[in-house]
Amino acid sequence: MIKRATFGGLALPYALLLPQVVVTLVFFFWPAGQALLQSVLIEDAFGLKSSFAGLANFESIFSDANYLNSLRVTFVFTAASCSLSMTVALLLAAMADRIIRGAGAYKTLLIWPYAVAPALAGVLWGFMFNPTIGVVAYVLQALGIKWNFYVDGDQALFLVTLAAAWKQVSYNFIFFLAGLAAIPRSVIEAAAIDGAGPFKRFWTIVFPLLSPTTFFLLVLNVVHLFFDSFGIVHALTGGGPGGDTEILVFKVWSDGSRGTNLGSSAAQSVVLMAIVIALTVMQFRYIERRVHY
Amino acid sequence: MVENRPWLAFARHAILAAGILFICLPLWITFVASTHDESRMVKGTAPLWIGDHLVENYRAVLLKGLGEGANAPPVWPMMVNSLIVAVVIAVGKIAVSILSAFAIVYFRFPFRMGFFWMIFVTLMLPVEVRIFPTFKVVADLDMLNSYGGLTIPLIASATATFLFRQFFLTVPDELGEAARMDGAGPMRFFKDILLPLSRTNIAALFVIQFIYGWNQYLWPLIVGTDEKYYTVVMGISRMVNAVDTAPQWNLVMATAMLALVPPVLVVLVMQQLFVKGLVEAEK
Numbered sequence: 001m002i003k004r005a006t007f008g009g010l011a012l013p014y015a016l017l018l019p020q021v022v023v024t025l026v027f028f029f030w031p032a033g034q035a036l037l038q039s040v041l042i043e044d045a046f047g048l049k050s051s052f053a054g055l056a057n058f059e060s061i062f063s064d065a066n067y068l069n070s071l072r073v074t075f076v077f078t079a080a081s082c083s084l085s086m087t088v089a090l091l092l093a094a095m096a097d098r099i100i101r102g103a104g105a106y107k108t109l110l111i112w113p114y115a116v117a118p119a120l121a122g123v124l125w126g127f128m129f130n131p132t133i134g135v136v137a138y139v140l141q142a143l144g145i146k147w148n149f150y151v152d153g154d155q156a157l158f159l160v161t162l163a164a165a166w167k168q169v170s171y172n173f174i175f176f177l178a179g180l181a182a183i184p185r186s187v188i189e190a191a192a193i194d195g196a197g198p199f200k201r202f203w204t205i206v207f208p209l210l211s212p213t214t215f216f217l218l219v220l221n222v223v224h225l226f227f228d229s230f231g232i233v234h235a236l237t238g239g240g241p242g243g244d245t246e247i248l249v250f251k252v253w254s255d256g257s258r259g260t261n262l263g264s265s266a267a268q269s270v271v272l273m274a275i276v277i278a279l280t281v282m283q284f285r286y287i288e289r290r291v292h293y
Numbered sequence: 294m295v296e297n298r299p300w301l302a303f304a305r306h307a308i309l310a311a312g313i314l315f316i317c318l319p320l321w322i323t324f325v326a327s328t329h330d331e332s333r334m335v336k337g338t339a340p341l342w343i344g345d346h347l348v349e350n351y352r353a354v355l356l357k358g359l360g361e362g363a364n365a366p367p368v369w370p371m372m373v374n375s376l377i378v379a380v381v382i383a384v385g386k387i388a389v390s391i392l393s394a395f396a397i398v399y400f401r402f403p404f405r406m407g408f409f410w411m412i413f414v415t416l417m418l419p420v421e422v423r424i425f426p427t428f429k430v431v432a433d434l435d436m437l438n439s440y441g442g443l444t445i446p447l448i449a450s451a452t453a454t455f456l457f458r459q460f461f462l463t464v465p466d467e468l469g470e471a472a473r474m475d476g477a478g479p480m481r482f483f484k485d486i487l488l489p490l491s492r493t494n495i496a497a498l499f500v501i502q503f504i505y506g507w508n509q510y511l512w513p514l515i516v517g518t519d520e521k522y523y524t525v526v527m528g529i530s531r532m533v534n535a536v537d538t539a540p541q542w543n544l545v546m547a548t549a550m551l552a553l554v555p556p557v558l559v560v561l562v563m564q565q566l567f568v569k570g571l572v573e574a575e576k
């Protein structure tokens with residue numbers, strides 16, 4: 001945690017910390033405190049006075065059908081996108097692991113979407129699936145599917161999920177590949193000598209040894225999908241049709257920008273912050289006692 | 294592999310090829326669309342092979358934008374804004390966090406752990422979560438529609454502080470002791486020993502933070518409402534929304550290519566550093 005040989009002086013360390021502490025206080029703690037404060041206040045009809053309301057704002061968002069729908073959408077979206085991207089990434093990483101010819105080319109062609117902004121991922125996939133001009137939409141319509149994600153809520157949610165998973169694959173691929181490279185070759189060879197085939201080796205040796213990476217990725221994927229997906233939803237569906245793709249982080253923004261209910265918007269922010277903090281703690285506990293074999 | 298099974302090797306390459314198709318198809322379709330003229334784009338399904346209007350389209354969006362009613366200025370100034378924002382965020386984050394990591398690792402002072410935890414809790418708290426309170430702070434500080442407002446709130450980064458802290462802990466204690474014996478003060482030690490040792494870490498972080506800065510979307514959308522401060526990633530969403538009235542998909546896709554090429558290029562050129570930075574920063 002700290003060096004044996006440290007430097008003396010009191011003013012200097014504080015001066016070194018100052019820039020980060022100032023930015024953190026002004027742009028993290030102050031706004032977070034404001035959200036917390038507003039979430040327990042209720043404004044009168046004219047927005048002139050506010051009074052303490054206890055947990056009333058939280059009670060009202062959790063009894064609001066729109067909010068509960070948004071929770072459901074977020075859950076479906078995150079679970080589907082997370083499992084799809086992790087499965088594809090693990091499959092590709094297992095295939096690319098220790099390949100000799102063309103390894104560099106495969107890696108390069110698979111990792112670039114990391115650098116694509118979520119909003120752009122939304123634009124790209126929206127274009128491919130555009131009901132009038134999209135290439136994939138054309139194929140789907142030729143197959144007899146009535147494809148129009150602007151009016152069909154399930155199709156919209158499917159497309160948002162797919163675009164998010166596409167963007168997330170490269171990230172997961174990089175980590176799975178690093179995890180696979182860290183597995184000692186001798187264990188796999190020993191299993192092969194004992195007669196275990198490639199599939200058996202994967203499920204009984206490689207997959208369990210990868211579990212720390214998998215768990216770590218699970219948490220990080222949830223964080224990414226919860227918060228970075230704003231751009232995908234905003235560019236692709238705008239939360240529609242009829243709130244069918246309105247994930248929580250999108251709803252905070254859309255409710256807040258309408259500016260009708262400050263308390264409710266603040267309460268939604270607080271719920272999201274609680275989720276992030278819970279995930280951070282999970283991640284930290286994982287770092288503390290990482291699984292060793 | 295351990296044993297030689299030709300069918301397995303074949304299956305490997307086949308699955309990888311399918312994966313690459315899934316990953317790269319959207320980019321291909323986008324690129325192809327950006328090389329056709331408008332008359333081809335309104336003819337029905339988007340084309341699959343390159344057309345001959347590449348130079349024309351890119352010149353048009355860079356210098357003129359999408360014209361009247363497109364809600365966005367030409368792409369060139371937006372790309373300059375994106376570059377400024379991305380570089381300021383990346384450099385700012387690195388500077389701010391390397392200094393605070395140095396203080397936390399190399400000094401003993403009251404409330405050291407308090408500061409450490411204060412930075413730690415912001416580790417995963419993205420700006421999207423507290424968007425309106427943060428917006429209000431920036432508005433009160435009169436920083437709306439300025440490069441400062443677009444960048445400074447995003448500069449505090451626990452991730453970078455952690456990476457540097459982790460790295461400093463692996464630097465041998467003997468280096469610090471030797472420096473002290475030779476009479477070097479803390480800042481001299483920082484400048485002449487720690488900074489040169491951190492070179493690869495700084496470069497790796499720069500790649501990651503540059504991408505983070507370039508790809509910002511919601512924050513510029515609400516803070517940079519003046520056309521002068523549009524970044525290209527947020528600008529394109531305005532174009533897509535304008536498309537309902539005048540579908541110029543070829544130009545929108547050319548803009549999309551221009552918006553995604555710089556960060557993708559950074560990743561491809563600095564691939565080694567990027568992978569190292571990503572894997573280490575998050576662990």
